Amino acid sequence: MKTGALPKQLDLRGLAARGVHIEGTVSPEDLPRLADSGIAIVESGSAAFDFRRDEEARHVVAVSVEVKVVMQCQRCLSDMEVAVDSASLMACVWSDEEAAALPATYEPLLVDGAADLSDIAEEEILLAIPVSPIHEAECKSAEQQAALETDAEEPAAVEDSGERDSPFSVLQRLKS
Numbered sequence: 001m002k003t004g005a006l007p008k009q010l011d012l013r014g015l016a017a018r019g020v021h022i023e024g025t026v027s028p029e030d031l032p033r034l035a036d037s038g039i040a041i042v043e044s045g046s047a048a049f050d051f052r053r054d055e056e057a058r059h060v061v062a063v064s065v066e067v068k069v070v071m072q073c074q075r076c077l078s079d080m081e082v083a084v085d086s087a088s089l090m091a092c093v094w095s096d097e098e099a100a101a102l103p104a105t106y107e108p109l110l111v112d113g114a115a116d117l118s119d120i121a122e123e124e125i126l127l128a129i130p131v132s133p134i135h136e137a138e139c140k141s142a143e144q145q146a147a148l149e150t151d152a153e154e155p156a157a158v159e160d161s162g163e164r165d166s167p168f169s170v171l172q173r174l175k176s
């Protein structure tokens, strides 16, 4: 994919009418809503946009994004990388009523004047990321499980975990 910042302040209607294809780089500074949610992207990702009119004259855009984000694992609460490789078909709407009337194949893209493509990429990332990300393997809770199992002969494990305030540590203190 081509690199280069995603263009800002575009007329999506005009892009759809002309059937424009745009590719570019998704940079961390382009994603304020993700940042507000405590989610960062790893380096820069890429995004592609295909604008067109559909058979009902809607202004639609096929969006695809490829980024890696860092989220908090909901089991062990440490950082985990989540690869996002996602695509959606979005349709421009100018009101909630229009959004509600869209066929299910489209994600509503609420347009309010000129649009930044990074906002659309961010919308797609927000749609794609898991609500409750959990490590598939090597989660700390597994380590804590192991620590509990060896608790009897290894009381020092509490110090090693570095998480003395966790419920598991408290449990270990109560048991010792």
Ligand SMILES: [Zn+2]
Binding pocket: 073, 074, 075, 076, 077, 078, 080, 134, 135, 138, 139, 140, 141
């Ligand atoms: Zn985890």
